[in-house]
Amino acid sequence: MRETAWRVEAYRSMDVYVRTLLRRQAGPGPQAAEGQGGLWGYEARVCQQGADPSDAGDTDLLSSGAGGFATRHAAEVAAFVAGYGLVDRLLGPLE
Known part of the structure; x- marks a missing residue:
């Protein structure tokens, strides 16, 4: 599993x-180099x-769980x- 830096x-x-x-x-190809393809969480x-x-x-920590996204951008x-x-x-509705 490859992790990106925190934003x-x-x-x-x-x-x-x-x-x-x-x-x-x-798989190999231009999409993999651009963060597309594969399974992202x-x-x-x-x-x-x-x-x-x-x-x-x-x-408080959240995770995407077992599901995934087709691109890094979609996961982000x-x-x-x-x-x-x-x-x-946590904070309730805006007033």
Whole structure:
């Protein structure tokens, strides 16, 4: 499994950390070099802004589970959507 670097975005005073995971490599060709093909998953972490995302006590972790995505980009978008959804559930509706 190949992991990409963590990306972070601020959302509603929380940090959403995301990284994609290549679970199954595509066959040789130009698509594999561009992050397409194969099976991609994700991990997302949500914590207070400025907190250490590796501290399990201050972090909620999400994973794509056994499912997967056809491209790295699709996995990354899904990870941020899942992270934002968790923040919304933790903080409640916007007023």
